[in-house]
Amino acid sequence: MNKKDLLTKTKLSELAGWSESNGRRWMKNFKEYIPSVNHNNRERYTKDSLKKLKFLKKISEMGMTIPEIKEILVKEGFPQNEKEEIKFIEKYRTERYYANYDESVKNTIPSTGEMMIPYLNAMKDRSPHSASEITEYLVHYFRLTDEQRFMKYEGNTDIILLSRIRNVRYSLKKEDYIEEVNKLTYKITQKGVELLKENKQEIEGEIEELEKNVDPLLIVKEKLNDLKDELASNLLKKLTEIHWMKFEDIVVELLTKMGYGDGEVTQRTNDEGLDGLIKEDKLGLENIYIQAKKYAVNRSIGRDAVQSFSGALDGKGARKGVFLTTSYFTANAIEYAKSLAPKKIILIEGTELAKLMINYDVGVNVSNTFSVKEIDYDYFKND
Known part of the structure; x- marks a missing residue:
């Protein structure tokens, strides 16, 4: 070379x-x-x-x-x-890109009932088709925008369209209109072919019945999300009760675990409005400064506080900051933080903070684990 x-x-x-x-x-x-x-x-x-x-x-x-x-x-x-x-x-x-829930967008995404027959039509050639191929067919068939395709449920990580497609697949498979021939690969059955030949009234009646089926895995996931929400609420309550010094230690530990670099709490007094820092490199050439405010969950943090934090960053010649709180930021504070480019200040409110702690195992332990098993198709292949 x-x-x-x-x-x-x-x-x-x-x-x-x-x-x-x-x-x-x-x-x-x-x-x-x-x-x-x-x-x-x-x-x-x-x-x-x-x-x-x-x-x-x-x-x-x-x-x-x-x-x-x-x-x-x-x-x-x-x-x-x-x-x-x-x-x-x-x-x-x-x-x-599509983390923000929008009810008006959600209402334009095809329902499970609307997708039943197009899903079958995607495989009417009787050849095996992968789940991703069928999804692409449906996106093209309904002429969906990226926003429709990737919109998530409110307060949930599930993409609405994919969740509905999974339920369509479960219903059609449960009633023997399609069969899984390999992992995430499906094929229409003779019963599915015959359904496509039925008159409009018969098809609509069958779709109505199919919509009553609910994937049990979806129910389990919803319950797990409920448990996570409850844990986040309890965790946030705990954060409001601890000493402010412990709170600063926790947010520094969280950002360190998130992989941004080595973290440390700054001096407890005369900290110039900066409670901690993350060294993105060993020499501290690139630092992320932290401000942590432990307030009651119903107490808002306004633009003035964010502006003060921004000024403290200027005093350090810094371009990056994270402002974390157990409460919430006003709309003016959020807009101000967005307007600071090329400086970057990330605002993390109480509920998001609690969920990040859960995701990165800060202040929580695993209570129970559950496993869901599926067919190992490779096991049944002929040598």
Whole structure:
């Protein structure tokens, strides 16, 4: 390999669009995926290294944290080409782009009843079709926008369209209109073919019956979400009761566990409105400053408080801050924080804070675990 094609960590970070400290941090965390070569006893990087680091930057800009990305890559592997990268981003961008629930959008998404016959039509050629193929067929058939396709339920991580499609699939399979021939691969049955030939009245009557079926896994998931909401409420109540020093310790621990860097609480007095910091690199060249306010859940935090925090960041020459509270921010405070570019201040309110603690195992323990089993189709294949 030509020496001029090799890159230092500094150059690699620059070409990827990151500061050197950020680039080094991501290289360290994902070193098993970013190839390097030894040149004159020095670690150097290739064009493939740059490609992979640029991809990591793209998905980090979607709001995904290092632990989240690591978990996904362990499960799915690193995309090997541009096509796989696009597919990866398309799949996981939904977690960030359409988090805000909108009742008017929800009302335009096809119901389970409306999707029953189109679902069968997607496989009327009697060939096996994957679940993703059928979903794409339905998206095209109903001419759905990205917003309709990825809108989530309010206070829930489930995508409305996919949840309804799963229920359609469960109902059709339960009544023997389709069969699962391999993992997440389905085929229309003779009974399904015959249903498509029925008159409109017969079809509408059958759809009405099919809509009564509810996937038991959906019920379990809803109950688990209810338990999580209850836990978040109890956790938030506990946060309002603890000493403010303990609260500062907790939020620093949370952000550290979320993978932003090494955290520490600042001095308890004369802290200039800054309660903690996260060092994104070992030398502290890139710092995220923290403000933590333990208030009653019904006490609002206004623009003045956020503006004061912004001024404290200026005093440190910092561009990044996280303001966490057990209460909530006013609309003016939220709008002000959004207007600060290129400075970035993230506001985290009480309920979101509690749910993040649950997701990252801060202040909670596992009480019970449940496993749901499915057919291992590979087991039944002929050798």
